[in-house]
Amino acid sequence: MATAGTDLSFYDKSELPEAKDFRIGIVVSEWNNDITGNLFQGAFDALTDCGVLKENIVRWDVPGSFELIYGCKKIQESYDMLDAVIAIGNVIQGETKHFDFVCHGVTQGITDLNVKSDIPTIFCVLTDNTKQQSIDRSGGKHGNKGAEAAIAAIKMAQLRKEAKF
Ligand SMILES: Nc1c(NC[C@H](O)[C@H](O)[C@H](O)CO)[nH]c(=O)[nH]c1=O
Numbered sequence: 036m037a038t039a040g041t042d043l044s045f046y047d048k049s050e051l052p053e054a055k056d057f058r059i060g061i062v063v064s065e066w067n068n069d070i071t072g073n074l075f076q077g078a079f080d081a082l083t084d085c086g087v088l089k090e091n092i093v094r095w096d097v098p099g100s101f102e103l104i105y106g107c108k109k110i111q112e113s114y115d116m117l118d119a120v121i122a123i124g125n126v127i128q129g130e131t132k133h134f135d136f137v138c139h140g141v142t143q144g145i146t147d148l149n150v151k152s153d154i155p156t157i158f159c160v161l162t163d164n165t166k167q168q169s170i171d172r173s174g175g176k177h178g179n180k181g182a183e184a185a186i187a188a189i190k191m192a193q194l195r196k197e198a199k200f
């Protein structure tokens with residue numbers, strides 16, 4: 036099922052766990068910062084709407100999506116009590132194959148983090164053919180993928196919490 040026809044911002048709070056004690060790290064790429072800024076705001080607003088305290092959300096910025104890998108690794112090492120991390124980026128196809136390598140690299144890197152780390156890292160990286168597709172998915176007609184990522188972060192933090200017992 037494609038994003039088209041869905042609302043990335045939709046969630047039902049009644050279906051979500053208590054989130055007031057969760058601590059969330061958010062690493063944001065500066066490339067296409069108009070888009071990533073909207074994704075961050077969507078994530079932040081959804082997290083706080085679902086009960087996460089503002090003081091329990093920490094944001095780090097990195098130059099580009101490829102640096103999300105290192106940033107997400109280091110934020111986990113720097114704050115040893117995080118319950119989930121959200122990686123926010125926006126990669127848009129240019130003239131060359133660089134898009135393919137950045138997207139593959141970020142995907143593999145964040146996958147590796149989820150394998151090696153005890154803290155879930157949520158993949159909130161838009162990999163779009165056009166700027167309009169990115170606009171549509173960061174608060175436009177398809178909603179905000181940042182909100183979707185926030186809900187995933189809460190659910191995975193709860194899964195991790197329950198898995199400890
Ligand atoms: N073209 C985009 C990039 N490119 C930069 C890389 O992510 C990386 O910062 C650079 O190769 C240095 O290591 N990054 C994006 O996030 N989005 C793009 O569209």
Ligand SMILES: CC(=O)[C@@H](O)COP(=O)(O)O
Nearest residue numbers: 127128129130131133134
């Ligand atoms: C994803 C990228 O690095 C890309 O946007 C850069 O553009 P170009 O392929 O034209 O160099």
